[in-house]
Amino acid sequence: MPTGVHLRDVRQQLFDAAERVLLRSGPNGLTSRAVTDEAGCSKGVLHRHFADFDAFLTELVLDRAARLGTRARALRERAGTGTVAGNLTEALTSLFGPVPVAIVPLVTFRDELRARLRQARPGGGIAILAEITSAVSAYLADERTRGRITDAADLDSLTLSLVGGTHLLYTDHAPDPPTTEAVAKLVTAALAVAAPQPPA
Structure with missing residues (x-):
């Protein structure tokens, strides 16, 4: 072989x-x-x-973060179709699967792992959350170009609200994931300030 x-x-x-x-x-x-x-x-x-166990863990996290790329691309491909809230709810439910949710505390609790991830990729201290954040941010930008997110929306703050809020939902409901309805409620609330207003 x-x-x-x-x-x-x-x-x-x-x-x-x-x-x-x-x-x-x-x-x-x-x-x-x-x-x-x-x-x-x-x-x-x-x-x-692997040089040592932290080197192994670094490669593990980067490998699992890279696997989220396929789901991230699927989200961007949905831009302009369905509803923004529906697309985000489905994507966040998929992106925050059992493995990504389990990896976040692993990275949080190991200082050396976090340091090596930052060396491996800029801003990659918590690579899983960085990958999800990048996917949601890119999708929101795509939807704004299509007029489905208002030009005045602060996409950085909106992304943080969606990703951070969903992560908290999954953390609070561990070991069982939150319901799709709970994620949809959070997404709908976060998007309320970003929806284009109908003409008067």
Whole structure:
């Protein structure tokens, strides 16, 4: 088997194992031993491919953040169709899945991981939230060019309200996600100030 394929396979097997441990045991349970036990390999396998455990975690977070890109593109493709509130509700419910929600506290609790993520990508201290924020901001900008968001809307503040509010909803409802109705209510309230006003 070619070395490059083999390496990618090992990395993904370790990432998938780490994801399962994180979902099952939380950030405190995510250790190198727990990951390699879950993957069914020795600790040496992990350390052959990563300088240390924080390097492994950095690559894990960046990999999972990159996977959100497909969902982010799907949101932008919906611009101009359906309703803005409906599109955002569906996208935020998808973007804040179990894995992204579990990764945020992992990054928050590990200073070295956060520092390495900032080195890896500007503004990437919490890469998952940065990816979601970028997706929502780009979508809102697209909708504003179509006249479905008022020109006067502060898109930065609106994005923070949507992403931060949704994250709090998911945190408050852990381990179960909030209902779609709860997310829709938050989205509708946040968008109220950004909706174009009908002519008098």
